[in-house]
Amino acid sequence: xxxxxxxxxxxxxxxxxxxxxxxxxxxxxxxxxxxxxxxxxxxxxxxxxxxxxxxxxxxxxxxxxxxxxxx
Numbered sequence: 001x002x003x004x005x006x007x008x009x010x011x012x013x014x015x016x017x018x019x020x021x022x023x024x025x026x027x028x029x030x031x032x033x034x035x036x037x038x039x040x041x042x043x044x045x046x047x048x049x050x051x052x053x054x055x056x057x058x059x060x061x062x063x064x065x066x067x068x069x070x071x
Contacts, residue, residue, distance in 0.1 A: 003057065004034065007050040017055075018042060025052060 003019035022036040032049055034042040 001056065003055050005053045005055050006032070006044060007053065009048050009050045011050065016042075016044075027052075 001019055001021050002023040003017065004023065004025060006016040006018070008014040008016075018034055020036050020041075023041075024035055026033045026035065027046070030046055032044050032046055032052060033040050
């Protein structure tokens, strides 16, 4: 699932974590805008953002692959 952490420019611990199965991010000269299937859902001025990191957790496979066979 797409998960993003928005790190505040002043590093005051005001970091925001957003996750949604349909989340995407757009960068414009003045805004960082997050959107899902319904449209924009969160926006922050670029001057307030140090960085945006995608931090998806690895998904477990539904069925584990069989172990390799020894010959």
